[in-house]
Amino acid sequence: MGSPLSRRHFLASGLAAAAVWPMLGSVRAARFDRDPFALGVASGTPTPTSIVLWTRLIFADAEPDMADPFSFAPLPQHPPLDVAWEIASDETFALVEQAGIASARQEWAHSVHVEVEGLAPDRWYFYRFRCGDALSPVGRTRTAPAPEAANGRFSLAFAACQQYEQGWYSAYRDMAARDLDLVVHLGDYIYEKSYGAQHVRSHGTGAPSLLFEYRDRYALYKSDPDLQAAHAAFPWLATWDDHEVVDNYGGDASPSDRNRAAFLKRRAAAYQAWYEHMPVPPSAAPNFDALRIYGHHRFGNLVDLTLLDARQYRHPAPGAPQPADPDRYSMLGREQEAWFDRTMQASDAKWSIIGQTTLLSARDLELGPGTRYSDDGWDHYRSGRERLLASMRGAGIANPLVIGGDLHAFYAADVQAADGALVASEFVTGSITSNPPSASALATVMAENPHIKFGEARKHGYCLLHLSSDQARVELMAISDRKDPAATAAKFQEFAVLDGMPGVNRV
Numbered sequence: 001m002g003s004p005l006s007r008r009h010f011l012a013s014g015l016a017a018a019a020v021w022p023m024l025g026s027v028r029a030a031r032f033d034r035d036p037f038a039l040g041v042a043s044g045t046p047t048p049t050s051i052v053l054w055t056r057l058i059f060a061d062a063e064p065d066m067a068d069p070f071s072f073a074p075l076p077q078h079p080p081l082d083v084a085w086e087i088a089s090d091e092t093f094a095l096v097e098q099a100g101i102a103s104a105r106q107e108w109a110h111s112v113h114v115e116v117e118g119l120a121p122d123r124w125y126f127y128r129f130r131c132g133d134a135l136s137p138v139g140r141t142r143t144a145p146a147p148e149a150a151n152g153r154f155s156l157a158f159a160a161c162q163q164y165e166q167g168w169y170s171a172y173r174d175m176a177a178r179d180l181d182l183v184v185h186l187g188d189y190i191y192e193k194s195y196g197a198q199h200v201r202s203h204g205t206g207a208p209s210l211l212f213e214y215r216d217r218y219a220l221y222k223s224d225p226d227l228q229a230a231h232a233a234f235p236w237l238a239t240w241d242d243h244e245v246v247d248n249y250g251g252d253a254s255p256s257d258r259n260r261a262a263f264l265k266r267r268a269a270a271y272q273a274w275y276e277h278m279p280v281p282p283s284a285a286p287n288f289d290a291l292r293i294y295g296h297h298r299f300g301n302l303v304d305l306t307l308l309d310a311r312q313y314r315h316p317a318p319g320a321p322q323p324a325d326p327d328r329y330s331m332l333g334r335e336q337e338a339w340f341d342r343t344m345q346a347s348d349a350k351w352s353i354i355g356q357t358t359l360l361s362a363r364d365l366e367l368g369p370g371t372r373y374s375d376d377g378w379d380h381y382r383s384g385r386e387r388l389l390a391s392m393r394g395a396g397i398a399n400p401l402v403i404g405g406d407l408h409a410f411y412a413a414d415v416q417a418a419d420g421a422l423v424a425s426e427f428v429t430g431s432i433t434s435n436p437p438s439a440s441a442l443a444t445v446m447a448e449n450p451h452i453k454f455g456e457a458r459k460h461g462y463c464l465l466h467l468s469s470d471q472a473r474v475e476l477m478a479i480s481d482r483k484d485p486a487a488t489a490a491k492f493q494e495f496a497v498l499d500g501m502p503g504v505n506r507v
Helices: 007-020 170-176 211-222 225-233 260-276 334-346 382-395 439-448
Strands: 041-044 051-056 081-088 096-104 111-116 124-131 139-142 153-159 182-185 235-238 295-299 303-307 351-355 400-404 410-416 422-428 452-456 461-468 471-479 489-498 501-506
Touching: 041 124, 041 139, 041 225, 051 081, 051 124, 051 139, 081 111, 096 111, 139 225, 153 170, 170 225, 170 461, 170 471, 170 489, 211 225, 211 260, 303 334, 334 382, 382 422, 400 461, 410 501, 439 452, 452 489, 452 501
Parallel strands: 041 235, 153 182, 182 235, 303 351, 351 400, 400 422, 422 501
Antiparallel strands: 041 051, 051 111, 081 096, 081 124, 124 139, 153 461, 295 303, 410 422, 410 452, 461 471, 471 489, 489 501
């Protein structure tokens, strides 16, 4: 792994390289009054031979005015623009590996998704874009090790829940300076609604329901320089949770949208805006009525990472009456469940990471002899959870690690099946900024659920996961104050999982 690079370094190296960029066709023609690359650059979906590069052009008449930062409106009509891209093995771009031209088109909000193939495995690369007289920041990315490569270590960060109004993204500034191979985002990248008090900044508009409104919300979030720095420093993998569409939706139903047809149009708009702002392959684009995002990712013989979609296929929806047949309780949908089972059967890495959006383990929320469960998590889909755990057990996968978010609290847990068998180790990250549960709610969880070995709801931040052949180490990172834009971050707790011994161990 290379040394971390700051956003300032990315910007400086990009501007220094502008003088030697080759002029390519219509890329030279456009002139901009403001920086069209104001949302930064990103990369994602790494394989041993490919990476996806992302940016989005923002125009002066679609960009928030500095005097009125919430002056977004439907995108004005702009013709397609050619965007040149380069990927190099050095940060000065003296050794350009590949280059080309992509089209930034109105129908995709002038976003650009370039899937670069034919790269070398397990290598750092640098990339940039140019359109007309404008040059993007320089991003850094990394391909995955070859499937059978004997890589001895791998490090990633995982994060979730970044309500823009409730705090600054200082956690991402800290993350960008780390020595990592990958970032995994586990949902609630944007929030569609405002809630809570003591906001440090504002959405400026109401909840989105139309495509241009979701685009504006993403543009607002991605204008944050610390989030941009983390995107520019490493490749990302991402799944979504509910706030990318609307709070507590599940499948084709929403508690706040009573008309199913209208809600599905809203969901499709939200899915399209997610695609337009994430470094995912262009092949994902054709159908936003059913956008598949779950997938399996291999990083040498050390790590398999299976990323799930726990929202789009739920049956029944949260809060709906459970069907008489418990086999129909599904958080993933039967097609994704079958895919997961096949994926586990084929998994042979040292560590198998299952990335999903919340806490997989049971979580009783009632103090005393009774039980009460949330209807928006795995406890509402208990038979589906048992099928998921049966797939892990039946495949005999080595060292399953479950990671999640959603709950705005840090958790470490031993994942147990209904028969009491210890199946996996689980870690849930606290929120980047979103409001935490109350101290009494967390105290109840810790008193009623002995398999949850650790919980912390007062802190905000993210998690680091370091993998080697003999152990997995998880560092819980907390920022000093989410309301302070200059906040610092530090480790406040560490856990280890030993090879062949499921269960979390406090270090």
